[in-house]
Amino acid sequence: EVQLLDSGGGLVQPGGSLRLSCEASGFTFSNYVMSWVRQAPGKGLEWVSGVSGTGANTYYADSVKGRFTISRDNSKNMLYLQMHSLTAEDTAIYYCAKHLGGLNTHFDYWGQGTLVTVSS
Amino acid sequence: DVVMTQSPASLAVSLGERATINCKSSSSSGNYLAWYQQKPGQPPKLLIYWASARESGVPDRFSGSGSGTDFTLTISSLKAEDVAVYYCHQYYSVPFTFGPGTRVDIK
Numbered sequence: 001e002v003q004l005l006d007s008g009g010g011l012v013q014p015g016g017s018l019r020l021s022c023e024a025s026g027f028t029f030s031n032y033v034m035s036w037v038r039q040a041p042g043k044g045l046e047w048v049s050g051v052s053g054t055g056a057n058t059y060y061a062d063s064v065k066g067r068f069t070i071s072r073d074n075s076k077n078m079l080y081l082q083m084h085s086l087t088a089e090d091t092a093i094y095y096c097a098k099h100l101g102g103l104n105t106h107f108d109y110w111g112q113g114t115l116v117t118v119s120s
Numbered sequence: 121d122v123v124m125t126q127s128p129a130s131l132a133v134s135l136g137e138r139a140t141i142n143c144k145s146s147s148s149s150g151n152y153l154a155w156y157q158q159k160p161g162q163p164p165k166l167l168i169y170w171a172s173a174r175e176s177g178v179p180d181r182f183s184g185s186g187s188g189t190d191f192t193l194t195i196s197s198l199k200a201e202d203v204a205v206y207y208c209h210q211y212y213s214v215p216f217t218f219g220p221g222t223r224v225d226i227k
Contacts, residue, residue, distance in 0.1 A: 106169040
C-alpha cells in the first residue's frame with residue numbers, strides 16, 4: 001500500500017526557514033517523480049515544486065523559485081522541501097504527491113499534509 | 121502559464137440528479153487533465169486522469185470528457201457522499217496548474 005507521510009510543518013516567523021519531509025513507502029520510490037503542492041487556508045491548490053526520480057532535475061513555481069529547494073534521498077525513501085525567506089503568503093498546508101510515472105503525469109497519491117504558518 | 125478556469129464556482133443538486141462541472145484551459149492541455157475531489161480536512165483524491173480515465177475504485181457515476189481546452193466532469197446521479205470541492209488539474213506543462221475549484225452541495 002502506497003503511503004506518504006508529511007511532516008515538518010509549524011509556526012515560523014516571517015523571513016524564517018523550515019524544512020518539510022515526506023516519508024514514502026509501498027512503492028519503488030526512485031522510479032517516480034514527486035512534487036509538493038500547497039493549499040492556503042480556505043483556498044485552492046497550488047503546485048510548488050517537483051523532482052525527477054534520480055533527483056537530478058528539479059522544477060519550481062515562480063512564486064517559490066530561489067527561496068525553496070526540493071530534494072530527495074532515495075536510499076531513505078524521503079522527499080524534502082527546504083524553505084527560506086518565508087512570508088505570510090507561504091502559509092498553507094503542504095502536501096507531498098506522487099506522480100503516476102514521469103513528470104507529465106497526474107498525482108495518484110497524496111500525503112495528509114503538514115501545516116506551515118508564517119506569522120510573528 | 122496555463123490558466124485553468126472552472127464553472128460554476130458552486131452548484132447545488134438534488135440527490136439522484138446530474139451534476140456537471142466545466143473546466144477550461146487557457147491553452148491546449150491535450151488530454152493531460154485530471155479531476156480531484158476534496159472533502160474538508162482531507163487531501164485531494166484522484167477521480168479522473170487523461171481527461172476520461174476513471175481511477176480504480178471510483179464509482180462509475182463519475183465520468184470525464186473533453187480534450188484540448190475544454191473538459192467536463194459529470195456526476196450522473198448525485199449521492200450525499202459526493203458533497204465536496206472538485207478541482208481540475210493540467211499536467212501538460214510546468215508549472216502545473218489547478219482550477220479554482222467547484223463546490224458541490226445538496227439542494
